[in-house]
Amino acid sequence: xxxxxxxxxxxxxxxxxSGVLLFSAAPSRSEDTAKPWVAPxxxxxxxxxxxxSPDGLAAAAKGYHENCAPCHGAKGAGDGDMAKYLKQKPAxxxxxxxxxxxxxxxxxxxxxxxxxxxxxxxxxMTETERWQMVNYxxxxxxxxxxxx
Numbered sequence: 001x002x003x004x005x006x007x008x009x010x011x012x013x014x015x016x017x018s019g020v021l022l023f024s025a026a027p028s029r030s031e032d033t034a035k036p037w038v039a040p041x042x043x044x045x046x047x048x049x050x051x052x053s054p055d056g057l058a059a060a061a062k063g064y065h066e067n068c069a070p071c072h073g074a075k076g077a078g079d080g081d082m083a084k085y086l087k088q089k090p091a092x093x094x095x096x097x098x099x100x101x102x103x104x105x106x107x108x109x110x111x112x113x114x115x116x117x118x119x120x121x122x123x124x125m126t127e128t129e130r131w132q133m134v135n136y137x138x139x140x141x142x143x144x145x146x147x148x
Contacts, residue, residue, distance in 0.1 A: 037115055039106040046105030050131035052138075060136035063129065071118070076140035086117050093140040107134045 050056065065074065071086065073079040076093030083090050093099060111130050114120030121130060 037110065039109040043109035044103050044106045046103075046108065048104040048108070048131050048134055050128055050135065052135040056132040057136050057139065059129070060132040063125070063133065064136055067121075067124075068133075076137065088115075088117055090118070093137045094142065096141050099138065099141045104131075104134050104138075107137060 064072075069080050070082045071078075071080045071090040072093060073083070073090075078090040078092040080090065091098070108130055110118075111125075111133060112120060112122045121133075125133070
């Protein structure tokens with residue numbers, strides 16, 4: 001993941017989530033999360049240009065555990081330590097049915113744009129890092145699970 005700011009990612013993630021929690025009670029934020037989160041058709045159709053590789057998966061795993069696991073959980077089940085404080089339950093990336101329904105482009109778009117309480121990751125991660133994360137998220141589905 002992008003380590004331009006070095007060691008402070010875990011703190012930054014917690015601070016972002018904490019800050020988002022304070023604002024997630026605002027009516028406009030709550031209304032946004034009550035609606036289904038649907039990626040635009042063009043985003044859904046976008047293909048992942050980054051091949052899955054051991055190095056890419058390792059980098060994404062590190063970033064996931066630093067930035068995503070506090071809410072989504074270590075194994076992606078949506079059960080991270082911060083999840084209990086969120087009005088909107090984090091996605092369960094271990095859910096084969098959900099992951100089979102989502103395209104790589106949709107996962108990439110949602111990660112890029114964010115939606116409260118999840119921040120947009122477009123400014124914290126490069127495009128390649130976000131595509132690597134899509135590849136990593138696919139590994140969280142139990143064997144025999146999600147297809148692209």
